Amino acid sequence: MAKVTGFRDRIEVLQGTLDLLILQTLAWGPQHGYGLSTMISTSSGNALQVDTGSLYPALHRLERQGAITAEWTKSEHNQRVRLYRLTAGGRRHLAAERSKWEQLKEAIAGVLTPPAGSKA
């Protein structure tokens, strides 16, 4: 699975969250594999780095599931790249993943926040 590398304060990407990261990033617009990995790391302030060994299997799996589609195009540097694009199904998937993530976040926050009234 995805993990963060290169920095001491790295964060282990939770199982299943890579899909969310990919779908969310693609929501901004079509992107190729390398573009996705750089965007994820820049937008997380270099805290998250997705290694290729997780990224590409995830991309191809999402493609098979119909959440994203891919086509070959030329990049700005005139290089043949495989461009991934979010589908309508992918958008629904993203919304579902997001709400799941929100619930998880709140749940974890709930656990970490000491309950009112207790002596902490």
Next chain:
Amino acid sequence: MSPRWPWQRHNDELAEELESHFRMALADRLARGEDRAAAERAVRRQFGNRARVAEVTRSMWRGAAIEAAVRPVRFAVRRLARTPIFAAACLATLAVGIGATVAIFAVVNSILLRPLPYPEADRLVSILYTAPGLGMAEVPQSDASFFLYHDEARAFAGIAAWSQQPVNLAGDGTPERVDGLVVSREFFEVLQVRMELGRPFTDADNERGAPLTVVISNGLWHRRYGGAATVIGQTIRIDGTAAEIIGVAPAVVRIGGEPELFQPARLSRATANSGAVRYSVLGRLAPEATQATALADLARVLPQLPERYPGFPKAMFEQARFAPIVRPLKGEVVGDIGTVLWILLGSVGVVLVIACVNVGNLFMVRAEGRHREMAIRAALGAGQAQVAVHQLIEALVLAFVGGAIGLLLAWGGLRWVVALGPAMLPRLHEIGLDGWSVLLAVTIALLAGLGFGSLSALLPGFRPKFASLREGARGASAGRERHRVRNALVVLQMALALVLLVSSGLLWRTYQGLRAVNPGFSGPESVVTLRVSLVGEQFPDPAAVARADGTIRDRLRLVPGVAAVGAASELPLEGSRNVKMFVSVEDFPVAAGTLPPTFPVRWISGDYFKALGVPVAAGRVLDQGDDDMRARRAVVNETFARQHWKSAGEALGKRIGIRGGLWEIVGVVGDVREGGLDQDPVATAFFPTVGPDATPATRDSLYATPGLTLLVRATEGGGSALAPAVIRAVHEIYPDLPVSRVRSMDDIAQSSMARASFAMVMLALAAGVALFLGAVGLYGVISYVVAERTREIGVRMALGAEQGAISWMVLRQGFGLAILGIGVGAVAARAVTGLLTSLLHGVGPLDRVTFGTVAFALLAVALVASWLPARRAAKVDPTVALNAE
């Protein structure tokens, strides 16, 4: 370049995608001012193992591809599971149909089609004579003709002679009698087989007077010597003579039965005689030769025979019109079972067609049942193509699963047949499923699946239409075309079932006829027969053999429960080895220099006729007292007597000549079917075997083979019960003498009918299955029609129709189809039964009784099959029927 497969293209694309990632990452680092070497290292580190990345990624879509293929099959299975009875009926029908077809095909393929297990086996031929001048279609070869062909014929790469020679084994282990061959030196060379162990025969082994050497079979090697390599050089006693084992022949050498021991024939040009026609000759065609050129070559050489070797004088040779026959060796091994097997294959093929028609019918009925479902699906946007594909996949799934079960059935069935080991099936150990059988099963499954699958989609009137939503709901009468197709299929089934029933009926009548045939002797169940071979040091000459014969018979007469004991050279009903000899009749002399007529001849001793139970027509039978051959008394059968004189009585006192001597006919016995139950009796002469008082002169002139079949008649009850006591009695006198082929005369009569009964049982099975499937098909169609017309019937009844009239309406339809089917079938059967002629005996291929009985029986079955739904129709409750839906 070879075309790229889809998955290869996929691989290429993935590699390119990863490569572009790599290059972009590198370009970014270079743009940031890193030096090239450091940048590449960093990217590579970040990237990880590229092959592993590609592999993990690929696994994502490899699974997908499998799933894409499996998903529709899974759906099909799920849909089929919703109608388990339908699925089970289809599977069972297909499995039986395909299994039977594949099994019989495998038998046909193994026995008839596959070449013999020798290199270039299609070039192996057997060589015989035909002698129309003697009235003999086939005559074996002599050592003289073997040498002549061997030395002079040019069309052969090799020629070898062999002859059957069962032997008594002793020396180490229990004494036993085994089948064996004497073979000329070239035998193994012509077959091109390599010895499993040791060496084949050389010229030195074939020298007369050289120490005896033998080759044993693979089977004997394992049975008697546990497959030990030390067997080479060991001594074994063959008919009392010590012999050295020099080789082990591979298991494939199965010529002349299942020989277990090979001895050198030790033929010599110096002593060869063209009259000694007791050898079989096999040859391997030269590379450029064909059977036709080989035949011409032999025909060119053969006329030299009387000049080159003693035996037949030239005039006789020409009068006999000897001519060579060349035919594939396979025919020799396979025998006359071919017709039966092809007929069987044809009949299981017919069963398969009937089975497929039934499954097709089930599919159509189900498709109609699902008409509304289909229409709804179509209305919801499922394309017609999609619906058709679903149907097709379901059909293919059923067909292939059915085919797989069928293959299993065939495999099990064949193992069972081989284990059963019917003596009438040659090449038994070669029988098994091979690639061709599997291919046949797959092909049938594929065709059947495509057929059923497209049936409902392609036939007019089956396509889902929006109209169906209403039509089905209101129960309007079904399309005419649909009915026509289904009716045609039922008629086809009935017709095919009739063909099979008629065929099996004819064979049944043949079998019954054979059972009723009078073999010419009585009480066969009370007679036990056994074979002994009086060879070895104990029996140095024919006189000793004759004395031993007498001693054994005297001893056997003392066994409690024994009524009579006799012996003979050959048993009745086993005419395959019928020996014909020149027999002159004193009253009917032939011109000097021409050949006397030939007749089958039997040599007997003791109370042969009494033991066998042959009636006397005139005079008396030969008995113990006539073993003294100086008296020269003989017996002929009624046919022989009638052929020459007006009545049996007139034959008494007349004289017949064999090998120079004249013999007085003292009695005429009833005709016995010597050649088999289906062979009419022929004129036969009986002489006593050589007696103990034989002088050198007389013993050479007559029969003196040490192979002896004893016949023992019990005073009451089954003869088989006597067998243990009889064998014990023989061993009391000769402890080491193997006793073989212990059978009752009844067993022999049964095996004489083996071919007819085998064909009958198999065809009856096929016909039974066909009848059952045909009845089920008719029942299904009529039931469906009733279900479909329930509303209409309800209306009729509401309007006052009688129950009887309703039943009759339904019954009439079933009957109509059955009669049409019977008519078509009768015409087809008339054309087909001609193929059976060679298997029939005492009944013609167009036997009216059989045709009539079968047609009537089929009609009765059709009546039942239509009556059940008709009764249901009559019980329709109008109020329920009209309120339904």
